[in-house]
Structures are given as structure tokens and as C-alpha cells.
Amino acid sequence: MSDFLQLAGKSILVMGVANRKSVAWQTAQVLTEAGAEVVYAVRSEARRDQLARFTGDAPIYICDVEKQAEIDALRDSLSADGRTLQGIVHSIAFADYSAGWKPFHETPRSAFLQAVDISCFSLIAVSNALRDLVDKEHGSVVTISISTTRMAAENYGYMAPVKAALDSTVCFLAKSFSGFSKIRFNAVCPGLLKTSASAGIPGYVDSYLFAEQATLRKEAVQTQEVANTAAFLLSPRSSGINAQGLVIDAGMSTNYFDKAIVTRPFDGSKN
Incomplete structure (x- = not known):
């Protein structure tokens, strides 16, 4: 099938979209290949x-989600x-x-509180502001979470509870929007990825390498795999999936x- x-x-x-390594950019590429018209919103001029250098003529709007006025302006534009x-x-x-x-x-x-505002509440604010612009019958909203918020990794710290709030928000938005539409809300929940954003997490490389060895295939999750899942959730082909978090790990x-992982500390092996 062509479509x-x-x-x-x-x-x-x-x-x-932060750069071409980001989940958002990879998702946009999958959508473009599927024939969709992708429009972008970024936080600053x-x-x-930066984005305009490799998006061609695609529309790019500015929206700093910490500012409700800019979310409203995005809706109006x-x-x-x-x-x-x-x-x-x-x-x-x-x-x-920055505090280490x-x-x-x-x-x-x-x-x-800033992390909750940007990473979680922004989904509520954007969804509410744009609700009348999204197809009421077939619309879909997809956010990017993490594979588990129950694994207490010291270096990830408070972002796991923030992502847990995001996961819950997906469910509550799905329920709330069901009162007037069939718009679906879901999350893609990937394992550790090699992105620029993750590089800012203290000690991330060690965690990433461990996660890669812990996968069944001994190969890390690829950003492309996350993007493919996001595109599927945006499409009518996933119409029966709502208020869910799809784990890609x-x-x-x-x-x-x-x-091999459990015995490694005891046999002196480094490989």
C-alpha cells in the first residue's frame, strides 16, 4: 500500500525539534515520507x-511553552x-x-517546578489551546516519555517523577477530551537513546552502555524506532490505541x- x-x-x-538527532526531527522525517505536511513549533527565533536550514519551505512557528501568551499566539497563527x-x-x-x-x-x-511546567504541563496547555484545530474524529496527540519511571536512577533524578506526571497526564487528557471528541492521547516510552538532550544528563554514557547490554538483542534502542512508533500512533491505523504508553526498549x-551482566562484576571480565 502506498499510503x-x-x-x-x-x-x-x-x-x-532540537537538531537532527532528536526524536522530534526523526519523527518529522517519517511523517514527511508518509506524505504528511509537517509544520514545526520551536521555542525561539x-x-x-537553525531548523530552517534543513526544513525547506516547511512552516516554522515560535512557541516558548513556558509562556501561555506564546501558546495562544501559536493557536492564532x-x-x-x-x-x-x-x-x-x-x-x-x-x-x-546546572547545580550538578x-x-x-x-x-x-x-x-x-520548571521541569514539570515545561515537560508536563505544556502538554495540557498546548492541547487545550489547540483543541479546536485538531481533527475531532481522527486526531491524535503523541508525547515522548521514558520506558519506566519506577527505576530510581540517581543520575536521572527528579525527571523520572516529572515523566510519571506526564504519563498520568496522557490518561487524564484522553478521558477529558473524550467528552467532546475522538482525539486520542498516547505516549511513546523509549529506553535510553543517543540524543543531544540525553548528553546533558550526568553520567548518562555509563547508563546508556549498560542499557544497551541489558536489551535482549544487545543493541541500543534507535531514535528511528521511536519515530516509527510515534508516526504509527498519529495515524488512523492506531485508532484503537488511546491513553497508553508504548514501551520501546x-x-x-x-x-x-x-x-552476562549479573556475573560480570564477579569474574573480573571487562567485556
Whole structure:
């Protein structure tokens, strides 16, 4: 089938492109290949200028999700341009690790609240503001979470509880929107990825290498795999999936007690 995802000619808003390694960018490429018209929203003019170098003529709007006025302006601009959206990709997260690594109980209040605002509440604010622009029958909103919020990794710190809030928000938005539409809300929940954003997490490389060995295939999850899943969730082909988090971890969650990993500290092996 030439249009299996049934997205050809549909407008989809992608929010959160940082660079060509990001999940948002890879998702946009899959959508473009499927024939969708991708429009972008980024947080600053500087980011828009960077993105414009490799997006061709695709529309790029500015929206700093910490500012409700800019979210409202995004809505007004999309409306003025006559856009009806098939879906929204919310790939936005931020954590301020500038204070260095701290035990979780020493998490700075301001850093935690800012992370919740940008990484979680922004999904609520954007969805609410754009609700009348999204196709009521076939619309889909997809956010990017993490594979588990129950694994207490010291270096990831307070972002796991923030992502847990995001996961819950997906469910509550799905329920709330069901009162007036069939718009679906889902999350893609990947294992550890090699992205520029992850590079800012203290000690991330060690965690990434461990996660790669813990997968059943001994190969890390690829950003492309996450993007493929996001595109599927945006399409009518996934119409029966709502209020869910799809874990993309290459089987890691079933393999923590892999023999090669468990015995390694005891046999002196480094490989």
C-alpha cells in the first residue's frame, strides 16, 4: 500500500525539534515520507533559524511553552493560516542540571517546578489551546516519555517523577477530551537513546552502555524506532490505541538479570 499510515496530505504539528538527532526531527522525517505536511513549533527565533536550514519551505512557528501568551499566539497563527491538524507531536522536556548532581531529596524546588511546567504541563496547555484545530474524529496527540519511571536512577533524578506526571497526564487528557471528541492521547516510552538532550544528563554514557547490554538483542534502542512508533500512533491505523504508553526498549525490562551482566562484576571480565 502506498499510503499505509493514511497520513498523506494531513497537517501535523511537531514541537520540540532540537537538531537532527532528536526524536522530534526523526519523527518529522517519517511523517514527511508518509506524505504528511509537517509544520514545526520551536521555542525561539534562534532555534527557528537553525531548523530552517534543513526544513525547506516547511512552516516554522515560535512557541516558548513556558509562556501561555506564546501558546495562544501559536493557536492564532495556525488558525489564521487555515490549518486543521491531524495530530500533534509533543517532544518537549527540560531539566536544569546546572547545580550538578544532587541526591533526590535535595532536588531544588525551582528546578523541579520548571521541569514539570515545561515537560508536563505544556502538554495540557498546548492541547487545550489547540483543541479546536485538531481533527475531532481522527486526531491524535503523541508525547515522548521514558520506558519506566519506577527505576530510581540517581543520575536521572527528579525527571523520572516529572515523566510519571506526564504519563498520568496522557490518561487524564484522553478521558477529558473524550467528552467532546475522538482525539486520542498516547505516549511513546523509549529506553535510553543517543540524543543531544540525553548528553546533558550526568553520567548518562555509563547508563546508556549498560542499557544497551541489558536489551535482549544487545543493541541500543534507535531514535528511528521511536519515530516509527510515534508516526504509527498519529495515524488512523492506531485508532484503537488511546491513553497508553508504548514501551520501546528492545526487551530491556525483561532482561535485568541477564547472566552476562549479573556475573560480570564477579569474574573480573571487562567485556
